[in-house]
Amino acid sequence: GVVRYGAFGDLIQAASVCAGLKAQGYHVTLYSTPPATDILKHDPNIDRFYFQDKDQVPNHELSNFWRWHKKKYDKWVNLCESAEGTLLSIPGRVLHRLPPSLREQLTAVNYLEMQHRMADVPHKPKVKFFPTKEERIWAEGQRKHANEILVCWALAGSSVHKAWPWVDAVM
Helix, strand or coil, X not given: CEECCCCHHHHHHHHHHHHHHHHCCCCCEEXXXXXXXXXXXXXXXXXXXXXXXXXXXXXXXXHHHHHHHHCCCCCCEECCCCCCCCCCCCCCCHHHHCCHHHHHHHHCCCHHHHHHHHHCCCCCCCCCCCCCHXXXXXXXXXXXXXXXXXXXXXXXXXXXXXXXXXXXHHC
């Protein structure tokens, strides 16, 4: 069982961990929330989805929920807050109040590598989108109408700290 709530980027990272577990021979069930799971519907490394609506289980009850479900699996990997609560310095949290040099020492870690370590799978990133036939045909059609060089920049973070003020200048 792998649990990771969040938006598209969070699920893309979790998919790499799922691929590592699948390579170790596990049947992988992913606990997550739509619509972010839409990008993983055709991922062959995920055998089953356990869908939950956002806040379906109140935050203060998640530990009990996870403890109950964990019993069903040989291995349980909880990736919730694997970046946000562990490596990202957010005002109001303990990590943010540490001296900058210590904070940098503790957080200068690749998010995906940390998640692979949490799952005890080798850090061999397998971040891949598995499109349907229809999606592939659509993309090929779009590509035919593009210039020789095509840039797709999709910055649509689910949190305020994911904004980058220089996007307009780069474009």
